[in-house]
Amino acid sequence: MAKELYDYIQNIISLDEQAMQAARDHQLQLTKPPESLGVLEEIAVQVAGITSELTTDVSKKAVVVMAGDHGVCAEGVSAFPAEVTAQMVTNFVRGGAAVNVLARSVGAEVVCVDVGVNADFEAPVMAGEPTHFVSRKVRKGTSNMAHGPAMTRAEAVAAIQAGIDTVEELVSKGYRMFATGDMGIGNTTASSALLCAYTGLAPEDAVGRGTGIGDAQWEHKCTVVRRALELNLAQTDDALDVLAKVGGLEIAGLVGVIIAAARHRAPVVIDGFISTAAALAAVRLAPAVKPYIIASHLSEERGHHALLAALNVKPALHMNMRLGEGTGAVLMFQLIDAAIRIMDEMATFAEAGVSNKED
Known part of the structure; x- marks a missing residue:
């Protein structure tokens, strides 16, 4: 691990136990039976521990959508062509994607970051669009992990740094809560490989349907993941090495987002399969980030439950979603706001x- 990244991680501190206890004590005084608001109460306690505040203002919030392409698309693992990544970035920036609509409904900003898209965007044009666009491109897509490492170690670190830099900039502008979003055709293949590498799960139990592939293509996708694991990770248990060899630029970028949110004691809400793979990578690199993570929903993607189990986090929403983009995480913003308002x-x-419960 690069020394700068290592030093940055060392500055992540534990949650404030006194603030969490104060939140629990306050909840016992509210006009309701103890723990009757369930997960809302758990969220309020966690946010108090994160921020050291009984009630905190997280009205300025952003979903960071990291975008990158994947060389493994050459293996035919997706129902959509690779150029859709760049096309969807333009859609995000123009405000037309599902995450834009949902973010507007909860008062959140969408920040789209090009960390590895295999295309060039016209910065002056993109800057005039309604969504904030940031170019922090490390390279134009990963290499094909079925034939060798997806990235070098230095490129993975650079992508992590892109996520850190994005959050640092947003924190300087007053943002207090973050969600993780993704765009990258082929990234369910990379996330499945990360799940297998970090947990030992077989590809058949980790690989899902992604963009909606059929049975034959799913079997082929399992084969591609197995080949990538055997080729790249036969003798490694280094979390960063795993991320570099079978991960993605946007996944590494999300690792940086999660690490930086924890560093600044801000709640970070993870989305579905891709975001949770990034969260597991972040926790393997920096275990101290774990208490800062709030899981939003259980995706329909096959391996998502296993990723959540590996992190030991429980999602609040079960809505049969599998879009990505940060859509589930943005919906979770509203529940977090509600939990804080209750307090x-x-x-x-x-x-x-009102009379309290008798002892």
């Missing part, structure tokens, strides 16, 4: 003149 606005038994 801030709900009357205590004493304030409302």
